[in-house]
Every structure is written in structure tokens, then in C-alpha cells.
Amino acid sequence: MTLDGDPQPEDWPVRAHESFVNALWSLVVDEDDYNDGKPAWMEAWGCQQGHVPEPAALNRILACGVDPDDLTDVVRVMQHLVIYNACQLIDDPGLLGIGLNKERSERAEFGWELVAFRAERPTERAPLNYLHSLCNEHDPSGRSGEPRGRPIPVQLPGQPLYARLAVSHALAGDRVQALKTWRKATGTPLGEAKAAIELLLDQLRQKPESTP
Template sequence: MTQSVEDHQPEGWQVRAHESFVNALWSLIVDEDGYTDGRPSWIETWFRGHRQGSVPDHAMPAALHRILACGVDPDDLTDVVRAMQHDLIYNVCQLIDDPGLLGIGLDEDYSDEMEFGWELVAVRTAAPAGRASINHLRSSLDDHDPSGRGGEPRGRPIPARLPGHPHYARLAVAHALAGDRTQALKTWRKATGAPLGEAKAAIGLLLDQPRQDPGSTP
């Protein structure tokens, strides 16, 4: 197999390794668009094997059962969990980049000779073999947010489920479905710079498309 020019440049695979690690961190975050049997899939996962309506024996699903029984919106719960998970992976990146940014100091009993930090090293297993330090993780983490919001909460209304469409389009449709056509147009035009008539037509076309019910199985 012929190797590309990029494969012979250490910078190329190091960049890909950096992006791969950051994307892997994001893959550990709950899927805000995934629904199973009428509720977010990550919640449903905790209830598997438990009879519907009964209180689970395990502490975690039991806590979720009590929270939902109080009338908490499952989507609000998803947003809280996702925000906390985002903070965690961001702090992991900071811990690797510079522990001092987190206020983490050395143990008072340590001597200067024992000072240490952490380093993420990418190891290339395919030829040409190589090793490279991966740093500046926190500065690029939010650029890889699959939602396109840079780590920010989604807010309300929840973007419409329109697979393949950008976030602004899904949000504009959600505003329109909620009866706020003015905000729908503002959202679309702010993101695209489109004239008013073009924005109206584009949103109208999306409103005519069949949408998946948030309570249905993807």
C-alpha cells in the first residue's frame, strides 16, 4: 500500500492522534439525542432488567427512579449530566496539560527532586513507528464537541430531531414548532446570513419533513 506524504510527516499523525484522543473523550459523554422507549437512552440503560413501575434494587437506578417520580424532565436531567461530564473530561485535559491550573499542588513532603507531572504519549503501531507527546488538550476539547456548541448546554427548546441537519437548523425548527416563528427566523439568519424570505422558505421545507418523535426508538 502506498503511504501518503502526510504519513511520513510526524506532525500529521501526531495531530490525528491528538484529535482521536479528544474525540474518544467526547464519545464517553451521554448521547443527548438518543431515546429508547420514550426517555433518553442513557437513562433507559440503567433500568434494563427491572420490571417497569417497580423500584430497582441497585442504588443508581433507584435514585433515577425517585428523581423521575418527582416529575423531573428527563431532558433536563440529561443536560445536567452532560454538563458535569463535560467538566470532568475538561479537567482531565487540564490535569494532563498543567495540574497547577486546577490548583493541584505537590505533597508537602515531596522534595524538589520528586516533582512530577503527567504526560499523554501517542504510540504509533503502524510503520513508520513513532512516539509523540500529546499536549494542549484543553484548548482543543470544545472544538470537537459533536453537538457543535463548544461544550455549552443546549438550552430550550430542545433542537428538533432532524438527522443530518446542523444545530442551528434543528433549533430554528424547534422554535417554529413551539410557535415562535420570529425566534426561528432570527436563529436561522444569525447562523446563515440568509435574507428573510430565504430563511422562511428553508424553515418551511424542514417543517414539512417527517420528524422522529423524541419518545420513539431511534
């Protein structure tokens, strides 16, 4: 620690960069957060809008049988694009083709700059550059902004969506995710979930192949 009580006097701009990008990611839906087996953002969104747990449009989508996790994936991808593009806009609007005179290849008259300052020392300021290059590095999922890969639910007539998706994970060799998917939706004990998935796998193996 230095004499003036500052433990890290030189690296605070770096920490400010990371703090801002992490704050942006905190605004993106958490794909692993669930309430009663449903993505938590759906209920939170409804409460923020002052409506019932889901707005009408969301209710209509879910009523069509759409997998709530697929909605989470779509929302998360779009939110990622927004924060990434916002970082590019601050770094350089030209990265998005905004403000460029295509005929003269000239830059726009104005640009933007994000400046960090220390709460305890507001006179100390530093510009935060290259935000878009840091954005994907701080993806909480560790996938650098890429969507999660999930298999297409298998065809099992009469079975709920979570069961068909769990079987798909099992067929893909991911038994852990298969069990997580089943238990998240049903709350059943591990052994019971495993037995149920195995039963469906047996049914699928015994299913006669369709003739062309």
C-alpha cells in the same frame, strides 16, 4: 503516498490528538439518542449497573415529574467538566490549582504526560499537549461545551410535560423543535402533531390574564 506506504507521515500526531479528544467525547451522553421517547443513556446506564432500566435514585427523580431532557443536560454538563478538567490535569495540573505550593508558588514534584504511538509502528511516539484547548472544539453538538438552550415549559394545567415544552418552543419561534419534541414523545404523524400544538397555542392565547 510515500515509498514506505505511509499516506500521511507528518500529521499523525495531529490525528492522534483529535482521536483522543473524540474518544473522550464519545464517553459523554448523546443528547439526541432516544429509546421509546426516553434518553437512551438512562436505559444503558441501568443495564450497565445490572439493575432495572433505571437505578432507584433515577426513578425517584423521574417520579417527581422532572423532564428527562433536563437530566440529560445536567449529566452532560458534568461529564463535559470531567473530561475538560482531565485534559487540563494532563496538560498542566497548575491550571486546576492542583499541586501548587501557595506559599512559595512552586510547581508540584510530579506532572503527567500523554504520549501517542502508532499501532503499526509502536516505536514512533509523540506527546499530546494542549489537550484542553482542543477539547471544546470537538464537541459533537458544535456548541463548544456549552449546554443547549431550552425554554421553560409553559403553564398548561392538565397537559403533559412534552406538550408544555413543545408549546414553549413554538412560542419562542422554533416550530421545528416544537414538532420534534411532540413527535419524539408521541410518535404521531407530522400533521397531527402540528394540529395538536396549534390547538394548545389557541388555548393559551384565549387564557385570561391573571389580575395582580
